């Protein structure tokens with residue numbers, strides 16, 4: 001299967017309460033599962049960085065819907081690439097809050113040292129999500145063993 005990976009950033013409108021985030025995630029997981037889209041949603045209080053991966057038309061259709069969502073704005077497409085394999089194949093949509101991500105990982109990739117700085121460096125954002133995926137799958141394996 002031809003796999004596309006899309007990375008975008010955006011900013012929540014107002015503050016997104018954890019209940020709202022949970023609702024977004026629950027709806028996303030069901031819809032993404034139906035069209036075999038996987039990925040991750042990273043968030044800090046004022047920033048989102050999301051990866052969508054799957055069949056190219058499914059990824060684009062999902063992204064076009066997300067762009068119209070009034071719960072966030074300043075959506076910036078950082079990368080759309082055809083890739084040999086998924087980074088987050090076990091996640092219909094994973095969630096990584098700022099507290100779940102190693103500060104060192106963000107500091108090493110972001111020009112400003114925070115998650116939001118990745119919006120200004122698309123290549124760094126892609127390198128960051130690739131390393132995050134590796135760290136998460138390693139954590140999964142460690143938890144399972």
Ligand SMILES: Cc1cc2nc3c(=O)[nH]c(=O)nc-3n(C[C@H](O)[C@H](O)[C@H](O)COP(=O)(O)O)c2cc1C
Pocket residue numbers: 024027028029031032041048050062065066067068069071072093
């Ligand atoms: C930050 C953010 C991430 C989202 N991620 C997804 C997603 O991965 N998949 C999805 O189907 N909807 C996602 N949504 C929700 C969509 O924007 C939209 O509300 C939902 O798909 C329902 O679309 P509809 O009302 O046009 O049917 C996300 C919304 C936000 C604000």
